[in-house]
Amino acid sequence: MPTLFILLLLLLSPPPPAFSATITTTSAGHAIPFPHYEHLNIKQSIAAATKLRPSSAFPDTKTAVKNDTGVKLHLLHRDKLPFSWQKEHRRRFEARMKRDARRVASLLRRTSGAYEVADFGAEVVSGMDQGSGEYFVRIGVGSPARSQYMVIDSGSDIVWVQCQPCTQCYHQSDPVFDPADSASFSGVSCSSSVCDRVENSGCHAGRCKYEVSYGDGSYTKGTLALETLTVGHTTVQNVAIGCGHMNRGMFVGAAGLLGLGGGSMSLVGQLGGQTGQAFSYCLVSRGTASYGSLEFGRSVMPVGAAWVPLLQNLRAPSFYYIGLSGLGVGGTRVPVSEDTFKLSESGDGGVVMDTGTAVTRLPAAAYVAFRDAFLAETANLPRAGEVSIFDTCYDLNGFVTVRVPTVSFFLSGGPILTLPARNFLIPVDERGTFCFAFAPSPSDLSIIGNIQQEGIQISFNAANGYVGFGPNVC
Numbered sequence: 001m002p003t004l005f006i007l008l009l010l011l012l013s014p015p016p017p018a019f020s021a022t023i024t025t026t027s028a029g030h031a032i033p034f035p036h037y038e039h040l041n042i043k044q045s046i047a048a049a050t051k052l053r054p055s056s057a058f059p060d061t062k063t064a065v066k067n068d069t070g071v072k073l074h075l076l077h078r079d080k081l082p083f084s085w086q087k088e089h090r091r092r093f094e095a096r097m098k099r100d101a102r103r104v105a106s107l108l109r110r111t112s113g114a115y116e117v118a119d120f121g122a123e124v125v126s127g128m129d130q131g132s133g134e135y136f137v138r139i140g141v142g143s144p145a146r147s148q149y150m151v152i153d154s155g156s157d158i159v160w161v162q163c164q165p166c167t168q169c170y171h172q173s174d175p176v177f178d179p180a181d182s183a184s185f186s187g188v189s190c191s192s193s194v195c196d197r198v199e200n201s202g203c204h205a206g207r208c209k210y211e212v213s214y215g216d217g218s219y220t221k222g223t224l225a226l227e228t229l230t231v232g233h234t235t236v237q238n239v240a241i242g243c244g245h246m247n248r249g250m251f252v253g254a255a256g257l258l259g260l261g262g263g264s265m266s267l268v269g270q271l272g273g274q275t276g277q278a279f280s281y282c283l284v285s286r287g288t289a290s291y292g293s294l295e296f297g298r299s300v301m302p303v304g305a306a307w308v309p310l311l312q313n314l315r316a317p318s319f320y321y322i323g324l325s326g327l328g329v330g331g332t333r334v335p336v337s338e339d340t341f342k343l344s345e346s347g348d349g350g351v352v353m354d355t356g357t358a359v360t361r362l363p364a365a366a367y368v369a370f371r372d373a374f375l376a377e378t379a380n381l382p383r384a385g386e387v388s389i390f391d392t393c394y395d396l397n398g399f400v401t402v403r404v405p406t407v408s409f410f411l412s413g414g415p416i417l418t419l420p421a422r423n424f425l426i427p428v429d430e431r432g433t434f435c436f437a438f439a440p441s442p443s444d445l446s447i448i449g450n451i452q453q454e455g456i457q458i459s460f461n462a463a464n465g466y467v468g469f470g471p472n473v474c
Helices: 042-050 089-111 364-377
Strands: 022-025 037-041 064-066 070-075 123-126 135-141 146-153 159-162 202-204 207-213 219-231 234-248 256-259 278-282 292-297 306-311 320-322 324-329 351-353 360-363 393-395 401-405 407-411 415-419 425-427 433-436 438-441 446-448 457-461 466-470
Touching: 037 042, 042 425, 146 159, 159 219, 234 256, 306 320, 306 415, 324 364, 360 364, 364 401, 364 438
Parallel strands: 070 123, 146 256, 159 234, 351 446, 360 438
Antiparallel strands: 022 415, 037 401, 064 070, 070 292, 123 135, 135 146, 135 219, 159 256, 202 207, 207 219, 219 234, 278 292, 278 457, 306 466, 320 351, 324 407, 360 446, 393 433, 407 415, 425 433, 457 466
């Protein structure tokens, strides 16, 4: 394993410092050798979450930094997009938590086996106001390329866009893609091996049909095709995509979905020979004016990243599982058995990294111990009532800054990932109510959500079987 890069950050008073996580190692059970407390700027956090003004325009699809290993493009929050300007923070938050609960239920069905499928980069934005917590990417579809907003999903294995003629379509920001206007669009025949790789595929008039259902009731149905995608400066030909003629769901604003899962039909899987099945992202923090990034390439992590093994679950091959051995609060390890987070031979339990889930879920016993440890370290802060899925909230109205304990993930093999305060204590309204952004899982499955991933460079190399956590480069 490469030498681990140590990053230290305290969130102090304005002006705001750079946003990053801490990565280090320690022996099991010993105190964590870095600051046990951080200061969270309350007014700054509320302003960032509730009063952020959208950028004038999403950068062009070809805005990218090209290098020898791929293309790195911008990522931003969906809050900055034109179709999210109108809603207030509390409404966005409540919708997001409802969608998040549905997302978790969907992941649980898929990992239980009960689920049925009824060198490039792109700019990404988050879908907070639609209640989804997803991030969006801007890419070109067809020839000539039509720029489209796409939801990225690390737990999905299909790329699809809404298509004309559209029998049933939800509202999207860009004009619905018309295959008749693309010189590179080619339908896939029923006899094609590509059709065989699609779950729940069918056949009509010699053309391959697909249908995908999601846990929240969303779905897409249509024909499978080969099409050209323009991602950054790079044109990728013959990408298998779904051309959705009947679509329903909470993808409001986006034209479709860009699957980044571990299966062969995801964009990662289809680019495998060109990128070594490696991709990296850095999800931009809520309320910042900076961009995040999404990058595809063989070597997309900075020197000094902490690498841990990816685990395989044959029951759910789309998902990226990692090893988690424990949790820490205030520099001390929480008394939770490592077995709580293990992926069983039958495919139960384990820990999934997911861009589509907002709030990290932990098995109930682990969550209670984790929460109680945090409560013990924050007994001096005034409490507030429960909000949505959160049972641990604080009334921080009138505070300028507060001192809070650090929160850490003990990763298998030794690395410890310690989160900045704004990745676990988040504002849920404009009045100063902050909540501990974790929740219990209704099963043994743990899910590390995108709120906890924000501002951390995360790289997946499926071919080599590793995931890396590195310095903030958003």
